[in-house]
């Protein structure tokens with residue numbers, strides 16, 4: 677339900693795990709408590725349960741509002757350097773890869789324009805600071821303006 681928010685938080689450099697749809701509420705809470713993660717949810721029922729897990733009820737269904745709420749509640753100050761530090765799909769720490777290794781794996785135009793590439797060691801997804809990256813930086817900056 678909060679998959680988009682999870683992606684954005686990862687793009688901002690925060691280590692976020694997304695609960696599987698088939699996980700029971702009790703399991704999710706137990707995981708959150710044992711891994712000292714904070715559970716972000718829109719589910720009022722799960723918030724009402726007794727648990728050792730720290731929880732935050734996400735108020736809005738709009739992802740921009742969600743990002744603002746999370747940044748405000750946890751007093752986050754995501755730096756520009758944190759962007760592109762984690763895989764937006766699985767949250768693994770990205771590793772720099774040599775340009776020679778990505779030949780044929782990224783669009784030709786991207787290969788021609790970019791010199792720096794990063795890769796997720798888990799899912800293999802490749803990242804570079806293209807127009808997508810600039811849009812992310814802009815969006816985050818505009819959302820975080822007081």
Ligand SMILES: [Zn+2]
Pocket residue numbers: 763764765766767768796797798799800801
């Ligand atoms: Zn990945």
